[in-house]
Amino acid sequence: MSEHAYIESKPKFSVIWFVPIIALCVTIWMLYQHQLNKGHTVFVKMSNADGIIAGKTQVRVRSVKIGQVESLRLQLDQNAVIAKVQIDTMYEPLLTSDAKIWVVKPRIDESGISGMNTLLSGVYLELEPGTSKVKSSLFTLQDEPALIGTDIEGKRYKLKSKHAEVLDVGTGIYFRNFKIGQIESANFNIDNLAMEYGVFIFSPYDQLITNNMIFWVASGVSINLSTEGIDVSTGSLSKLIKGGISVDYPPDQAPSEIAQEQVSFTLHENFSTALEQRFDDYDFYLIEFEQSIRGLRAGAPVEYRGMRIGTVEQAPAQLKRNGQPLYFQQDSTSIPVLIRIEYGRLFERSAIAREYWQQHIEKWIRNGLRASLKSGNMLTGAIYIELDFYPDAPDARVMTSSLYPTLPSVSSGFTALSEQVTKLLNKLNDLPVNKTLDQLDGTLREYRQLAMEMNELIGSFNQSGTTNKVNENLDTIKVTLTQLTSSLRQFEKTLTHYQQDSTMVEQLTDTLEELESLSNTLKPFAKGLNEQPNMIIFNKQTPDDPEPRKK
C-alpha cells in the first residue's frame, strides 16, 4: 500500500496578515481624523444659560454649524456661567479674539421678527468672526446680536454727546432722510460723563462723511410755529418711532476731505445747536462788566450789530490762578464773562477770519468798539452781548493782564435805560414853559387893553363927531397902532418859539419820542407782568422753548 508523498512547504508569512495591518492603519487614520475633527475647545462666558442645553446647543456661523456646547458650568465666584464649546477644527481660524457670539432666539424689533425657527429647535449661538489675527479661546456672550456683519463694507466712526438723549444701538443714521448707517455701540464714558456711540456707515455712503459733517439727533416730529401757521413735518416711520441721527454738510459749506475711519464727531441735540457748535476755531476773550449780568447764560450769542460772531462760554467766568479765584487776588468790582469769538462765523474759512480779527481788533477798540449787554428777549429776560462802536466812549485797549485778553465794555441795558430816563426828566425840568406862559399872558393883557381903548375911541367918535376930536382920535389911533405893532411884534416873537425848527419844539419832540420808545420797551414787560403778576417778586422762570422729543 503505497502512500502519496506529500510535500508541504512550510507556510511562509501569510498574506492574510496584511488584513489586520491594513485595518490597523485605517483605524489609526480614522481615529486621528476624528480627533482632529472633534475640534478645538473654547469657553463662552455668559450671565445666564437661558435656553442653552449642554450637548445640544450649537454654535453656528451664518447658520452653519461649526461647533456645539459640550457642557455648562456655573461659576459661583463670578456670577457667570461658563460653557465649554467644541468648535470643529476646520473652523478654528474663525475663533478670532474680536469674534462676537450671541444667542439666537426669537426677537421682535423694528426690523421685524427674527429667530422664529429657534422656537422649535431651541436657541443656538451665533458666532461672528472678526478680522483680528489673534486667536482666542475665551469669549463673552453678547446680549444683542451684532448688527453689522464683518463682510459688510463701510467705515466706523465715533460720536460723542454730552447732552443728547440716550439712543439705542441700532438707531439709524440718515443723510437727508436716507439711511446710510446705524449705531453699533453705545457706552457711557464715566471719565468725561459723555455718551460715546460707535457708528457704522455702509459703503459706499462712507464717501459722504467728510470732516466738516455735522451730526444731530433728529427727532421724529418737528413743529414749526410761524406767522404762516403751524407746520408739522415728520420723518419716516422708523425714525418717528426710534428717532435717528441726521448727518449733513453744514449749509453754505462744501464737503471737505473724506473723514478717516474712527474719527470722532460731536453729536448735537438738534440742528440749530449743531450749526452753532461746529465752529471749532475760536479764541477766548474776557469782558468785565460793571453792571449786573443777570440773565446772561453760557451759550448766549455774542453779536456785532446783529451778526453773530461768538458765544458766551462762562458767565461769570471762573478764573483761577494758582488754585485761587483770580478776582479774589485783584481789587476789581467788575464781573468777568468769558466769551468765544468764533471765526467760522465771520467767514467760512476761519483761518482768514482769525487773521483779519487779530490784525484789526486793536484798531477797532481804539475807534470805540465796546461790548455791552443787550436784552435779547424781554419775556425771558435773556440777554446777549453786543459789540458796537461807541465813539464817545472813554479810551480803552485790549488788556492782556488777565488770563485771557479782555475787551472793554460799556454799561447798557437797564443801567443805560435808567440813565436815559434820568436825562429825560432833567430835560423836562429844564424846559422854559413858565417863561413862555408869562409872555403869552402879558400879550393877551395888552390885547384886552387895546380893545378897551378901541371901545373908548368909538364912543368918543359917536359923542363928538368933530374934526378935532377926530384928529385927537386919529392921534390916539396912531399911538394905539404903534402899540399894536409892538404887541404884534412881541406876539410874533413868542410864536417863533413854537415854530417847527425851534429848539424847544425839537426838545419836546425828542422827549416825546423817547417816551414812546420807553413805553415800547416796557410793553413786553407789562405783558409779562400781566401774565405772571408775581414776576416782580419771584424770579421770572422762563421755560426753554418747547422741543419735540422722543418718548
Place this chain on the structure above:
Amino acid sequence: MPLNLADIFLVAVLVSAFKLMAYAELELGYGFWSYVLFVFCFIELLTLIDENELWQRQQPQFEPKTLHCGKSAKSQALKQCNVCGQLTSDTHCPRCYAKTHFRKPQANARALAWMVTALVLMIPANLLPIMNTVNLGQNTFATIFSGIVILWQDGSYPVAIIIFAASICIPIIKALALFYLLIETQRCKKVEQASKLYRWLEWMGKWSMIDVFVVIILVSLVQLGTVLTVEPQIGIVFFAVMVLCQMMSVHSFDPRILWDRLNPHE
C-alpha cells in the same frame, strides 16, 4: 456556512421600532406579521434541508477505498471536500471539482489574523458615532454605547439588554473564545468543550449584526427632511466590518485541528 440573517433582521426591526417610538407613533401593518411568519418558516425550512442528501442526489458519493474506523481521515490520507463533503485523496474533489485540503489552509493563522483585525476595528466601531439623528436641524450623534444608554434611560430595558449583549458583549466574548480555541489547539485538554464552544461561536456570529440592521432600517425609514432624518456615520461601517471579520475568523478556524493533537502518532 449558511449566512441566514432573516431572524436578525426581524429583531432589528423590533429594536428600530422601539427607537422610533421616541419620535413617532408606530403601527405595525400586516406585512410585518407576514414577515414574522416568513422568518419562522424560513428557519424551519433551513433546518429541514440536508445538504449532504442534496449532493447525494446530484451525484452519488464516490467511494475512494475502504475506510478504517477509529482513525482520522487525515491519517488515512483522505481529504474532505469543503464544498460537498466528498472524501478523496486527490487534490481536487471528484464530485464538485473544488480544491481539497486536509485541513483548512493556514486555519489558525487566518483565524488569528481576522480576529486581530476585528479587535483593531472594535476600537473605532465603539468610539466613532454610528448614526446621526437630525431633528429640526439639531444633530445628535450616537455611538453604540450611547444608543444603549438612551434606550436604557427611555425605559426600554429588554431592548437595551439585547443591543448591549449583541453589540458589545458578543464581539468581546467571541474574541476571547477564539483565542481560547487557538490555545486549545496547542494544549488539547478540553477538546470536547472546545468543539461545543466553536459550534456556539458559529451560531452566534450573525447576532452582532443587529445594530447594523437597526441603522440600515432607520436610515432608510427616517428621511423626513429637516424634521427628522437619520444619517449613517462611519462607525457603523467599522462595526459591520468588525462583525464580518469575526465571522471570517470563526469560519477560517478548523475545529478538526483541535483533535489532531489527541493522537498524533496514529
